[in-house]
Amino acid sequence: MNQVVVALDVGGTGMKCALVRTDGTVHHTERHPTQAERGPEAVLDTILDVASGLADKARADGLEPVAAGVAVPGVVDEENGLAVWSSNIGFRDVPVRACLQERLGLPAALGHDVRVGGIAEARLGAGQGHRHVLFVAIGTGIASALVVDGAGYSGAHGAAGEVGHIVVRPGGPVCGCGLRGCVEAIGSAKSIGRRYAERAGQPGATALDVVTRAAAGDELAATVWREAIEALADGLVTAQALYDVGVLVLGGGLAQAGDALLRPLEQAFHDRISFHRAPEFVRAGLGDEAGCIGAALLALDHLERTA
Numbered sequence: 001m002n003q004v005v006v007a008l009d010v011g012g013t014g015m016k017c018a019l020v021r022t023d024g025t026v027h028h029t030e031r032h033p034t035q036a037e038r039g040p041e042a043v044l045d046t047i048l049d050v051a052s053g054l055a056d057k058a059r060a061d062g063l064e065p066v067a068a069g070v071a072v073p074g075v076v077d078e079e080n081g082l083a084v085w086s087s088n089i090g091f092r093d094v095p096v097r098a099c100l101q102e103r104l105g106l107p108a109a110l111g112h113d114v115r116v117g118g119i120a121e122a123r124l125g126a127g128q129g130h131r132h133v134l135f136v137a138i139g140t141g142i143a144s145a146l147v148v149d150g151a152g153y154s155g156a157h158g159a160a161g162e163v164g165h166i167v168v169r170p171g172g173p174v175c176g177c178g179l180r181g182c183v184e185a186i187g188s189a190k191s192i193g194r195r196y197a198e199r200a201g202q203p204g205a206t207a208l209d210v211v212t213r214a215a216a217g218d219e220l221a222a223t224v225w226r227e228a229i230e231a232l233a234d235g236l237v238t239a240q241a242l243y244d245v246g247v248l249v250l251g252g253g254l255a256q257a258g259d260a261l262l263r264p265l266e267q268a269f270h271d272r273i274s275f276h277r278a279p280e281f282v283r284a285g286l287g288d289e290a291g292c293i294g295a296a297l298l299a300l301d302h303l304e305r306t307a
Contacts, residue, residue: 006054006068009291012088020296040090068108069299076112109302115152116294118145126285132245139252142184168234183235187228196224233268251284
């Protein structure tokens with residue numbers, strides 16, 4: 001098995017890059033800074049340069065690059081290969097797929113970062129064995145991906161899965177989207193750290209600080225953590241009412257809290273559920289390689305469809 005896919009998971013700060021074999025195993029990984037402050041054209045140039053370098057690396061290792069897959073945040077038109085709106089990296093209607101194909105001479109695919117992560121977890125990670133999977137990434141923001149029979153659902157406009165912007169506390173904290181009381185404004189890692197820092201007068205506090213201090217008996221930290229768990233549970237109950245999935249896979253930076261997140265969140269969810277069947281709650285299994293693996297799987301799907 002000497003075929004590989006060039007895969008990049010592009011974030012606002014850094015790019016996780018890999019050569020992924022057709023069975024989903026990773027042959028080689030790299031990290032590169034995104035440097036989004038340079039502007040979208042420079043970021044696109046970096047993506048193309050890194051992808052080209054990975055293809056060269058594959059050939060030097062005696063492997064054959066057969067496709068390329070790139071994942072970006074924001075709103076993505078996967079069908080047409082356009083990064084419609086990616087605020088973290090400044091993209092607006094950027095034809096990433098066409099640029100990749102022209103530069104590399106390989107079939108290419110463009111996907112949403114959380115959606116491809118969900119595809120990877122559903123097929124090869126913690127969601128294996130389930131037909132209906134909801135992958136929820138809780139980090140700086142909150143987003144999700146519905147995956148059915150291994151395929152991600154993108155919606156009519158490429159914006160499906162924004163569970164972080166379900167309003168659960170009307171009139172609550174202002175969210176980055178402009179609304180008040182969104183799940184993300186209370187339950188994201190960034191919001192947890194900020195809300196504790198503001199109340200405790202301790203600038204720079206992180207979500208990890210809050211989890212640690214709550215476990216040590218800090219009442220304010222425990223309150224902030226409980227409020228976050230309750231907001232997350234309210235949002236996920238709504239998601240379950242809409243999607244009725246068999247397993248809920250929690251990923252992103254906050255999932256590193258392990259059982260301190262999973263167990264109280266699962267309990268709060270069960271306290272709120274009525275006639276709907278509750279999904280299994282599990283922690284994501286592929287770590288930060290999920291995005292690259294998912295981008296590669298998306299590229300292989302595209303290759304199979306267009307063969």
